Amino acid sequence: MSVQQTAFISLVLLATFQHCACVCNVTCSTDFISALNCSCSVHGPMLPYRVEADCSDVLNRVNGSCEMRPPQLWCQMEPQNFSSILSFGTNCRARVKYPNAEGNELEDYTHLTLYQHIRLLPPLDMQLTEGSGMYNLSWEMAYTEDENFYLTPHLMYRVRIQAAEGLLKVT
Numbered sequence: 001m002s003v004q005q006t007a008f009i010s011l012v013l014l015a016t017f018q019h020c021a022c023v024c025n026v027t028c029s030t031d032f033i034s035a036l037n038c039s040c041s042v043h044g045p046m047l048p049y050r051v052e053a054d055c056s057d058v059l060n061r062v063n064g065s066c067e068m069r070p071p072q073l074w075c076q077m078e079p080q081n082f083s084s085i086l087s088f089g090t091n092c093r094a095r096v097k098y099p100n101a102e103g104n105e106l107e108d109y110t111h112l113t114l115y116q117h118i119r120l121l122p123p124l125d126m127q128l129t130e131g132s133g134m135y136n137l138s139w140e141m142a143y144t145e146d147e148n149f150y151l152t153p154h155l156m157y158r159v160r161i162q163a164a165e166g167l168l169k170v171t
């Protein structure tokens with residue numbers, strides 16, 4: 001194996017380790033209302049991990065934390081004043097801290113552009129009413145025009161109606 005090859009392989013290994021300590025490989029999603037749900041895609045030691053996140057837009061900064069307890073590889077936090085930083089320019093940094101075998105604290109972190117990690121809340125309280133051969137379908141939304149003005153113009157709800165054994169089934 002040439003020196004260059006060895007150097008290249010070490011560099012790749014180094015890059016891999018720097019990029020992903022891979023005890024957690026943390027990422028987060030948000031409902032874009034109040035919650036940040038952070039999860040690990042890699043299963044590390046069966047120890048509780050502390051997850052901390054801070055998010056900011058141009059003006060404000062908020063932070064929060066939660067504890068992940070394997071085997072559950074996610075935890076949800078509700079940073080105070082979270083709604084004050086929700087915009088398309090919001091960035092978050094999340095990190096997971098955990099002890100290694102020697103008891104030293106290690107960390108795994110990620111940077112997120114928040115709006116690329118939205119997991120929308122589903123419509124609530126769907127109702128179908130019938131009258132004079134017509135059906136009205138209505139539902140409540142977790143998102144309101146006032147509080148979620150960044151999001152509401154872009155929301156679309158897809159409703160599927162199918163007849164199921166004489167019943168009308170709405171999904």
Ligand SMILES: *[C@@H]1O[C@H](CO)[C@@H](O)[C@H](O)[C@H]1NC(C)=O
Nearest residue numbers: 020022024025026027041042
């Ligand atoms: C870590 O997460 C990133 C993005 O979430 C993913 O592309 C990558 O495959 C993950 N790495 C591992 C080792 O799971």
Ligand SMILES: *[C@@H]1O[C@H](CO)[C@@H](O)[C@H](O)[C@H]1NC(C)=O
Nearest residue numbers: 029037038039073074075076
């Ligand atoms: C948080 O995210 C994880 C992983 O995507 C998911 O399994 C879990 O149900 C989510 N928790 C909540 C409260 O939405």
Ligand SMILES: *[C@@H]1O[C@H](CO)[C@@H](O)[C@H](O)[C@H]1NC(C)=O
Nearest residue numbers: 052053062063064065066079
């Ligand atoms: C937010 O950050 C401050 C300052 O670093 C820290 O004292 C506080 O504990 C953090 N809050 C949470 C919920 O982690």
Ligand SMILES: *[C@@H]1O[C@H](CO)[C@@H](O)[C@H](O)[C@H]1NC(C)=O
Nearest residue numbers: 061062063079080081082084
């Ligand atoms: C949340 O916002 C209120 C009102 O703007 C402010 O007084 C309070 O200090 C904020 N809390 C945090 C943790 O930023």
Ligand SMILES: *[C@@H]1O[C@H](CO)[C@@H](O)[C@H](O)[C@H]1NC(C)=O
Nearest residue numbers: 129130131132134135136137
């Ligand atoms: C359906 O909604 C329309 C408009 O709100 C209303 O006029 C009508 O009475 C409703 N029909 C039924 C069956 O609920």
